[in-house]
Amino acid sequence: MxxxxxxxxxxxxxxxxxxxxxxxxxxxxxxxxxxxxxxxxxxxxxxxxxxxxxxxxxxxxxxxxxxxxxxxxxxxxxxxxxxIQKPKKPSKKARAKVAAAAAAVAADATGGEEQKQ
Missing domain, CATH: 3.30.1320.10 (Ribosomal protein S16)
Incomplete structure (x- = not known):
């Protein structure tokens, strides 16, 4: 059973x-x-x-x-x-800051490669 x-x-x-x-x-x-x-x-x-x-x-x-x-x-x-507390979800402003920082890092990475060539 x-x-x-x-x-x-x-x-x-x-x-x-x-x-x-x-x-x-x-x-x-x-x-x-x-x-x-x-x-x-x-x-x-x-x-x-x-x-x-x-x-x-x-x-x-x-x-x-x-x-x-x-x-x-x-x-x-x-x-x-x-x-037990659930983790807090980041606010829209915090997510926008993270996205902007990630975009800036990506732009720097692609910009640096073009200058080397």
């Missing part, structure tokens, strides 16, 4: 909450679970997972989903969702 560690949705429409469960790969999202190993609440940035049970199931051949894999990674490293 193929087993996967994934999320099972609970909560209401505008307040989602998930349980981290071990399920057969063919079962529905909210179907019967083999075991509950934790929970994940994205709105309040709470997550809890039993790493010992996850390790047991992984050793038995269970594969975690991408999201559950991220939750496991954060639990092992002791980081919370609120501690």
């Amino acid at each position: 193929a087993v996967r560690i994934r999320l099972k949705k609970t909560g209401t429409r505008n307040s989602p909450c998930f349980r981290v469960v071990v399920m057969d790969i063919r079962s529905q999202r909210d179907g019967d679970a083999l075991e509950y190993v934790g929970f994940y609440d994205p709105r309040h940035q709470n997550e809890n997972i039993d790493l010992a049970r996850v390790d047991h199931w992984v050793s038995c051949g269970a594969q975690p989903s991408e999201t559950v894999n991220d939750i496991i990674f954060r639990a092992r490293n002791g980081k919370k969702l609120s501690d």
Whole structure:
């Protein structure tokens, strides 16, 4: 039997909450679970997972989903969702400066070759 560690949705429409469960790969999202190993609440940035049970199931051949894999990674490293910040995207002005500098370097490189010949 193929087993996967994934999320099972609970909560209401505008307040989602998930349980981290071990399920057969063919079962529905909210179907019967083999075991509950934790929970994940994205709105309040709470997550809890039993790493010992996850390790047991992984050793038995269970594969975690991408999201559950991220939750496991954060639990092992002791980081919370609120501690992890996404890198900021550079502003348009900063990107324009970088593009202008790259163009100037390219112009100098081509201009220098023409003078040598």
